[in-house]
Amino acid sequence: LPLAPDGTTPVRVLTIAGTDSGGGAGIQADSRTMAMCGVHACVAVAAVTVQNSVGVSGFHEIPPEIVAAQVRSVVGDIGIGAAKTGMLASSSIIEAVAAVCTEVGIGKDQPVPLLVDPVCASMHGDPLLHPEALDAVRNTLIPIATVVTPNLDEVRLITGIDVVDDRTARQAAEALFALGAKWSLVKGGHLRTSTSSTDLLFDGDKFLEFTSPRIDTGNDHGGGDTLGAAIVCALANGYSVPDAVEFGKDWVTRCLAASYDLGAGHGPASPLW
Numbered sequence: 001l002p003l004a005p006d007g008t009t010p011v012r013v014l015t016i017a018g019t020d021s022g023g024g025a026g027i028q029a030d031s032r033t034m035a036m037c038g039v040h041a042c043v044a045v046a047a048v049t050v051q052n053s054v055g056v057s058g059f060h061e062i063p064p065e066i067v068a069a070q071v072r073s074v075v076g077d078i079g080i081g082a083a084k085t086g087m088l089a090s091s092s093i094i095e096a097v098a099a100v101c102t103e104v105g106i107g108k109d110q111p112v113p114l115l116v117d118p119v120c121a122s123m124h125g126d127p128l129l130h131p132e133a134l135d136a137v138r139n140t141l142i143p144i145a146t147v148v149t150p151n152l153d154e155v156r157l158i159t160g161i162d163v164v165d166d167r168t169a170r171q172a173a174e175a176l177f178a179l180g181a182k183w184s185l186v187k188g189g190h191l192r193t194s195t196s197s198t199d200l201l202f203d204g205d206k207f208l209e210f211t212s213p214r215i216d217t218g219n220d221h222g223g224g225d226t227l228g229a230a231i232v233c234a235l236a237n238g239y240s241v242p243d244a245v246e247f248g249k250d251w252v253t254r255c256l257a258a259s260y261d262l263g264a265g266h267g268p269a270s271p272l273w
């Protein structure tokens with residue numbers, strides 16, 4: 001992506017998500033990726049997780065009005081070219097985020113595109129979203145998404161569809177589109193039966209496939225965040241959704257190939273360049 005010349009204001013983006021004390025996923029992965037993409041990252045913290053490379057042992061939710069106030073504060077002064085949601089923890093935070101996004105012009109058919117990563121759990125299965133908040137994800141968050149980017153576990157929770165092959169992936173992409181997202185991206189990276197990783201993008205009309213080689217690494221913590229953050233940076237630079245997904249897919253593949261060990265568990269999917 002183009003870099004702003006020294007001393008000039010770069011493109012800005014906003015991530016509304018949870019922190020990771022281990023520096024691997026969530027807001028830490030987002031802001032690291034955004035900086036590496038030459039974009040200034042604004043952050044609205046929705047939850048603070050107690051987390052390391054082994055797992056998430058707890059989280060603290062930020063009051064919904066404080067989450068919304070962070071968004072309002074940033075957009076009014078700094079201005080942003082695209083935004084992303086990650087871990088939002090609860091239905092009351094989701095409702096506050098959806099309302100403030102609509103208020104300030106973030107979302108599909110609004111000036112600022114919104115990528116919704118409907119984070120439900122960590123890769124270790126630790127919950128990051130209260131189960132009763134799934135209705136708010138379906139009815140409040142996905143309907144304002146320019147693009148929604150669930151992994152296969154999230155697809156199952158949100159749509160009830162178990163993606164096992166191309167046919168079920170298409171069904172899932174259609175079901176997500178039917179919930180109101182302008183584009184749906186079904187991330188196939190967790191389908192471990194293949195030597196490649198295919199993500200399926202759908203806009204209600206055409207299906208586009210993005211395939212990359214599977215990178216055999218255990219250092220993949222925050223891989224979904226890294227992909228989403230790179231897509232958001234490309235959107236803020238004026239890329240179309242398909243071009244932004246192509247950029248993000250290539251970005252996360254190169255990141256996984258360069259990722260490093262950290263702690264006793266999974267190192268971060270995003271390296272340091």
Ligand code: PLP
Nearest residue numbers: 018025026087119122123221222
């Ligand atoms: N922690 C936070 C705050 C996250 O947002 C996410 C994913 O989006 C995770 C943890 C989980 O990352 P992973 O599934 O790679 O463990």
